[in-house]
Amino acid sequence: xxxxxxxxxxxxxxxxxxxxxxxxxxxxxxxxxxxxxxxxxxxxxxxxxxxxxxxxxxxxxxxxxxxxxxxxxxxxxxxxxxxxxxxxxxxxxxxxxxxxxxxxxxxxxxxxxxxxxxxxxxxxxxxxxxxxxxxxxxxxxxxxxxxxxxxxxxxxxxxxxxxxxxxxxxxxxxxxxxxxxxxxxxxxxxxxxxxxxxxxxxxxxxxxxxxxxxxxxxxxxxxxxxxxxxxxxxxxxxxxxxxxxxxxxxxxxxxxxxxxxxxxxxxxxxxxxxxxxxxxxxxxxxxxxxxxxxxxxxxxxxxxxxxxxxxxxxxxxxxxxxxxxxxxxxxxxxxxxxxxxxxxxxxxxxxxxxxxxxxxxxxxxxxxxxxxx
Numbered sequence: 001x002x003x004x005x006x007x008x009x010x011x012x013x014x015x016x017x018x019x020x021x022x023x024x025x026x027x028x029x030x031x032x033x034x035x036x037x038x039x040x041x042x043x044x045x046x047x048x049x050x051x052x053x054x055x056x057x058x059x060x061x062x063x064x065x066x067x068x069x070x071x072x073x074x075x076x077x078x079x080x081x082x083x084x085x086x087x088x089x090x091x092x093x094x095x096x097x098x099x100x101x102x103x104x105x106x107x108x109x110x111x112x113x114x115x116x117x118x119x120x121x122x123x124x125x126x127x128x129x130x131x132x133x134x135x136x137x138x139x140x141x142x143x144x145x146x147x148x149x150x151x152x153x154x155x156x157x158x159x160x161x162x163x164x165x166x167x168x169x170x171x172x173x174x175x176x177x178x179x180x181x182x183x184x185x186x187x188x189x190x191x192x193x194x195x196x197x198x199x200x201x202x203x204x205x206x207x208x209x210x211x212x213x214x215x216x217x218x219x220x221x222x223x224x225x226x227x228x229x230x231x232x233x234x235x236x237x238x239x240x241x242x243x244x245x246x247x248x249x250x251x252x253x254x255x256x257x258x259x260x261x262x263x264x265x266x267x268x269x270x271x272x273x274x275x276x277x278x279x280x281x282x283x284x285x286x287x288x289x290x291x292x293x294x295x296x297x298x299x300x301x302x303x304x305x306x307x308x309x310x311x312x313x314x315x316x317x318x319x320x321x322x323x324x325x326x327x328x329x330x331x332x333x334x335x336x337x338x339x340x341x342x343x344x345x346x347x348x349x350x351x352x353x354x355x356x357x358x359x360x361x362x363x364x365x366x367x368x369x370x371x372x373x
Contacts, residue, residue, distance in 0.1 A: 002066050002080075002157035002158060003032045003066075003067065004029075004030040004065065004190060005029050005064075005065040006027060006029075006049070006062065006063070007064075007065070008025045008027060008062040009027075009049065009061075010025050010026070010059060010060045010062050011023040011045070011048050011052060011057060011059055011060050012060040022045045022048045022214055023045040023048050023049050024213070024215045025062070026049060026216055030192060031190075034191070034206050034207065035181065036208070036209060037194070037200075037204060037208045038050065038192065038195075038209050039195060039198060039201040039208050039210050040211035042196060044213060045213075045214040046196075047162055049194075050160050050192060052064065053079075053081065053160060054076055054081055054083050055075060055076035055079050056083075066079060066080070066081065066157060066158060067080075079158075080156050080158070081158040081160055082152070082154070082158075082160070083151070083159075083160040083162065084161045084162070084164045085147070085162055086163040086166055087167070088164075088167075089147065090143060090147060090150075092136060093134070094134070094135075095131065095134055096127065096130045096134075100118045100121055100146065101118050101153075104153055104154050107154065118131070118153070121149045121152055121153050122149065124149075124152075125145045125146075125183075126145070127142060127145050140168050141172045141176060144168065144176060147164070148164075148180070148183070152183075152187065155189075156189070157189075158190045160191075160192050161193040161194065162194045164180075165177065165195075166195075173200075177204055180204065181203075198238055199240055201222070202222040202225075203222075205222060207219060207220060208225055210225065210237060210238070217231060217233055217234060218230045218231070225238045226238055229354065229363065230366050231360075231361045232286070232362075235363075236286075241329045243286045243287065243289075243354070244286065244287050244288070244289065244329060245284045245286050245326075246260040246263075246284065246323075248265070248282070248284070249281070249282050250275060250281055250282065250283065255267070255272070256275060258283065262326075263302050263323070267350070274364060274368045275355065275364060275368075277371055278364045278365075278367035279367070279371065280357045282357075282358040282359070283355045283356060283357060283364060284355070284356045284358055285355055286355070287352060287353050287354070289318065289331045291348075291352035293346070293349065294319060294330050294332050294346060294347075295345050296342075298345050301345035301346060301347050302346055302347060302348050303345075303346050304343055304344070304345050305322070305323055305328075305343065305346060306321070306341050306342065307319055307320070307321065308321050308322045310338070310339075310340055312334065313334075316332065316333065316334055317331070317333070317336065317338075318330070318331055328346075
């Protein structure tokens with residue numbers, strides 16, 4: 001198997017309107033057997049990055065190493081990678097058997113070797129009963145398994161997957177996420193997986209590289225990204241429902257507190273010290289919906305507000321509040337007794353809030369630690 005290393009990888013496209021920087025000096029190291037996800041919105045450069053690794057796009061600058069070997073000038077077929085696409089790309093005129101056999105048939109395997117490998121892969125993916133069918137006779141999930149089988153059969157060094165589950169329905173997507181993760185660990189193949197679905201990324205990845213505007217803005221474990229976002233983009237992109245944000249000014253009058261227009265938030269001495277060290281004057285306060293405490297009678301609350309809309313999800317309720325022009329979401333247990341328009345109190349525990357510099361979007365905690373060095 002192999003590790004993958006990207007050094008200052010850059011891709012600039014020439015268009016009628018000028019140059020477009022799709023990938024901007026990315027540096028990334030993917031360990032052997034690691035499952036890493038490139039996560040970000042449409043147009044952030046994640047698929048272009050994957051295609052450069054595969055050899056389907058030529059980098060404008062930078063280097064790509066697979067297994068310690070520079071592959072920039074290697075043809076895609078010589079890079080020993082297998083790519084699984086969003087649309088599966090199965091040959092419609094071939095049976096499942098022949099689709100699976102094709103990658104090793106063109107490499108000169110004997111008929112006996114082909115038959116043995118096809119049956120092994122079919123059994124692994126539980127598609128043995130489909131070998132004589134053609135793609136049009138298969139469901140989306142079955143087609144996905146065949147596409148995976150075709151990638152697996154020749155045992156490549158690296159799997160490259162471009163939103164492979166996006167065409168499946170919600171229930172099947174959940175099932176295939178678990179199966180794909182289990183399969184990757186069983187095979188031990190280094191995998192780079194592209195998606196815009198943060199739930200998919202969080203549940204499958206060993207590490208996630210969050211991309212925005214052609215750059216990796218944060219690389220870390222799912223837990224790191226959820227609990228320690230380095231900037232407001234990552235904070236807002238990771239988590240469902242997304243984090244709530246409030247624009248606040250820092251006011252100093254005996255104590256430091258945040259003036260967030262519809263409420264004021266007093267900072268502890270510890271957090272006030274961090275804010276001073278960061279040297280910021282205006283911030284965005286963030287808090288996740290699951291961290292807001294909702295109560296009818298509680299001391300030291302941040303703000304009172306009527307319930308605007310209730311979204312029942314069975315296992316939980318999402319309560320919506322309108323604070324000024326901002327819709328705030330809070331997640332509460334389903335058994336809570338609460339009605340629309342009922343006024344309740346909201347508590348934002350200080351250990352659960354996030355502060356970001358309004359000008360740069362950087363985490364105040366990150367800024368303070370940098371300036372403290």
